[in-house]
Amino acid sequence: MKEExxxxxxxxxxxxxxxxxxxxxxxxxxxxxxxxxxLPELATAIIAGHDILxxxxxxxxKSRLMRMLPSFLDExxxxxxxxxxxxxxxxxxxxxxxxxxxxxxxxxxxxPIAWWHRDARYAERLAPGTKFADLIGExxxxxxxxxxxxxxxxxxxxxxxxxxxxxxxxxxELPDLDELxxxxxxxxxxxxxxxxxxxxxxxDLDVMLVFSANPSTYNRSGKVIPQLxxxxxxxxVTHYPRDRDxxxxxxxxxxxxxxxxxxxxxxxxxMDRVVEEISVxxxxxxxxxxxxxVSARFSAANWRxxxxxxxxxxxxxxxxxxxxRVSDLAHLHSSSLGKLELDLMGTxxxxxxxxxxxxxxxxxxxxxxxxxxxxxxPAIAEAFAKGVRIEVGELVPSARYAERMQGVxxxxxxxxxVNASGDxxxxxxxxxxxxxxxxxxxxxxxxxxxxxxxxxLK
Numbered sequence: 001m002k003e004e005x006x007x008x009x010x011x012x013x014x015x016x017x018x019x020x021x022x023x024x025x026x027x028x029x030x031x032x033x034x035x036x037x038x039l040p041e042l043a044t045a046i047i048a049g050h051d052i053l054x055x056x057x058x059x060x061x062k063s064r065l066m067r068m069l070p071s072f073l074d075e076x077x078x079x080x081x082x083x084x085x086x087x088x089x090x091x092x093x094x095x096x097x098x099x100x101x102x103x104x105x106x107x108x109x110x111x112p113i114a115w116w117h118r119d120a121r122y123a124e125r126l127a128p129g130t131k132f133a134d135l136i137g138e139x140x141x142x143x144x145x146x147x148x149x150x151x152x153x154x155x156x157x158x159x160x161x162x163x164x165x166x167x168x169x170x171x172x173e174l175p176d177l178d179e180l181x182x183x184x185x186x187x188x189x190x191x192x193x194x195x196x197x198x199x200x201x202x203x204d205l206d207v208m209l210v211f212s213a214n215p216s217t218y219n220r221s222g223k224v225i226p227q228l229x230x231x232x233x234x235x236x237v238t239h240y241p242r243d244r245d246x247x248x249x250x251x252x253x254x255x256x257x258x259x260x261x262x263x264x265x266x267x268x269x270x271m272d273r274v275v276e277e278i279s280v281x282x283x284x285x286x287x288x289x290x291x292x293x294v295s296a297r298f299s300a301a302n303w304r305x306x307x308x309x310x311x312x313x314x315x316x317x318x319x320x321x322x323x324x325r326v327s328d329l330a331h332l333h334s335s336s337l338g339k340l341e342l343d344l345m346g347t348x349x350x351x352x353x354x355x356x357x358x359x360x361x362x363x364x365x366x367x368x369x370x371x372x373x374x375x376x377x378p379a380i381a382e383a384f385a386k387g388v389r390i391e392v393g394e395l396v397p398s399a400r401y402a403e404r405m406q407g408v409x410x411x412x413x414x415x416x417x418v419n420a421s422g423d424x425x426x427x428x429x430x431x432x433x434x435x436x437x438x439x440x441x442x443x444x445x446x447x448x449x450x451x452x453x454x455x456x457l458k
Contacts, residue, residue, distance in 0.1 A: 001073070001121075001166050001206050002049040009046045009072045028068055030253060031061060033246035034238070038065075041236045046072070050233025051189055051209040053174070055218060059295025060238035062212040066124070066170045069210065073118040077166065081112040086158045087165050087203075088116050095165065095203045121167035123160050127177040135159045136184045161188055166206050174211040175223035182225045185209070189231035216291040240283060240296070247276045247299065254300040255307075263311050264321040268419060268429055270371055271324045275303045277363035278332070282340060285362075287355045292341035301335035309394060317397050323425035326436040327394040327453055329360055361440045368437025371418050376410060381443045383408040384457040390435060393452040398428035405431055411438070 009027075016026045024043040025035040042065065045052050054062035079088035080099050089099040091113055103111060125135070132138070137159040161169055171177065192205050211232065217223050241247035252272075259265045279299040282288050306324045309331045314322025336356045350358070388407035396404075401424070405412040415430035435455045439446040447454045 001168075002208055004074055005069070005072050005168075005208065006047055006049055008074065009043070012072060013043065027072075028065065031065065031068075032250045032253065033241045033243075034061075037242075038236060038238055041234070045234035045236060048233065051211075051231075053211045053213060053218075053232045053235045054238060055213050055215055055235050056238030057214060057240065057293025057295070059293065059297050060240060061296075062238055063124075063170075063172060065236075065238075066168075066210050066212065067122065069168055069208075070118045070122040073121055073168075075118055076115045077118075077121075078113040079116050079166070081114040086163050088121075088167070090166065090206075095205070116166075121164070122170070123164050123167065124170040124172065125160055127171055127173040127175070130171075130177060130181060132178075132181050132184055133157070133159060135161055135181055136188075137162060161185075161207060161209075162203055162205060164207050165203070168208045168210060170210045170212070172212045173217075174213045175217035175220070179225060182228050186227060186231065189228070214293070240279075240294075244273060244276050244280065247279065247296075248272045250296055251276060251279075251299040251303050254296055255303045256300075257304055257307055259307070259321075263314050265307050265311050265314065266321040266323050266423075266426070267307065267310075268323060268426060270367055270418060270433055271306065271326075271429065272303075273367045273370075274326070274329070274363050274433075275299065275306060277366050278302060278360055281359045281362045281366070285355070285359055287343055287350055287358065289341040289343045295339065298336065298339045301339065302332050305331050305335040313394055316395065319398055319425050321425065323398070323423070323429045325392075325394065325429045325432040326364060327392060327432055327451075329364075330394070330448065330451070332356060332360065364433075364436045365440030368433065368440060372414055372434065372437055373417065376414065377438070377441075377443065380408060380410045380414065380438065381457070383410055384444050384455070387457075389454055389456040391452055391454045392428075392432050392435065395451060396428075398424040401428040401431050411435065 012027050013024060016024070019026070022035065024039040025031075028034075028039060031039065042052070046069075054065060056062055077088075078091055080091050080094060080102060082089075082098055082102060085096070085098060087096055087099070089095055091103065091111055094100045094103055138157050188205060188207065189209060192207075209232075213224070241250060259267065276299060279294055279296075279302075282294045282298070283290065288294065306328045309328035310322040310324040313328075314320060333353055333356055337352055340352060340355065342350075342352060342355060390404055390407060390411075392401070392404065402412070405415070411434050412431060414434045415427060418430040418433060419426055421427065421430075435444070436446075438444045439455060444455050444457055447456075
């Protein structure tokens with residue numbers, strides 16, 4: 001089946017090149033940011049006929065890549081139609097005694113066959129709690145009670161690996177697999193056979209094994225037996241987006257949220273960047289346990305929350321389209337809590353909510369510096385020094401922002417630098433971004449209370 005996978009993949013790759021596509025990137029739809037790193041390594045592993053380990057932090061698309069492999073198998077393959085048999089045996093190369101006897105005693109044209117679709121030739125299992133019997137198999141006591149000999153094939157209950165003969169079996173979180181079960185995979189990976197309970201019954205399996213693991217646990221001594229590591233053909237290392245634009249594309253794709261409909265939403269580019277920068281900042285934060293990673297699901301959940309908050313405002317205030325503002329990010333606690341593992345070994349005394357607030361402030365400050373020219377910012381701070389206080393909020397109508405910003409016209413002008421749109425909702429979003437940027441860069445103070453945010457001089 002690895003030859004089948006390789007042949008089909010090579011054909012698909014050649015077709016992609018003929019269409020002018022770049023490498024293997026077009027063969028894995030929805031996989032973004034891996035064109036020059038992960039996908040070439042995966043393509044090489046498939047062509048090499050290797051079993052594969054996907055090594056990376058959570059939320060890097062490891063499971064999605066594994067689930068795409070069956071698309072390169074033949075759409076249908078024939079198998080011996082033996083009632084009650086859990087193994088899809090090749091009519092020309094049966095591996096069980098029942099299959100061999102059927103083929104030997106039946107004219108070729110009368111051998112019963114059925115057809116197996118490629119989607120069914122993939123099985124996946126999560127390692128924690130998986131037992132030897134689940135994966136490899138066990139002696140079936142009920143068959144022994146019925147008089148079947150313990151040394152006969154008929155006494156065996158097949159686990160998932162032999163049931164995936166001529167298919168792909170995937171194991172998620174390999175380091176959490178029990179050591180005894182890891183030992184049971186030695187023969188499957190090397191000799192391609194499986195033995196159950198040491199009885200003299202073995203099968204010549206045709207199966208591809210793929211695994212996923214987190215580096216912090218995979219590289220920890222004793223978690224994965226060295227002999228098992230040695231038998232895995234290729235390790236494909238995944239990673240988080242290397243640039244923010246790729247991260248934004250992934251976030252929007254994974255969020256899967258329709259911005260149109262009866263209550264449309266328009267997301268300004270700087271708000272896309274702030275949400276993605278929140279994830280980037282979290283991945284380098286000293287308050288976050290970097291060994292646990294910061295998943296792409298973190299970005300997607302936060303983006304959906306931001307859009308949902310803007311849409312709710314649009315419905316309540318009758319604004320179409322609704323435009324996300326920095327004040328909408330106040331709701332990110334609900335979508336962020338539980339998705340970050342704090343670094344408990346550090347000396348800080350911050351809880352998760354305060355860590356999230358600090359990360360959001362850092363992200364706003366970073367994007368603000370990219371969008372807003374430093375020139376003129378001291379003058380804005382001087383205007384606030386006259387005692388000006390500006391209150392904004394997620395449910396303040398967009399049309400009122402021009403009035404509320406009159407006390408600091410320089411800040412209102414900066415909002416037009418961010419985006420010159422004439423849409424009042426976009427202008428309101430830009431104004432909030434400028435105010436939040438002034439706060440994030442330590443030029444003004446901010447007070448948040450009951451959905452209202454006040455900016456004033458420290």
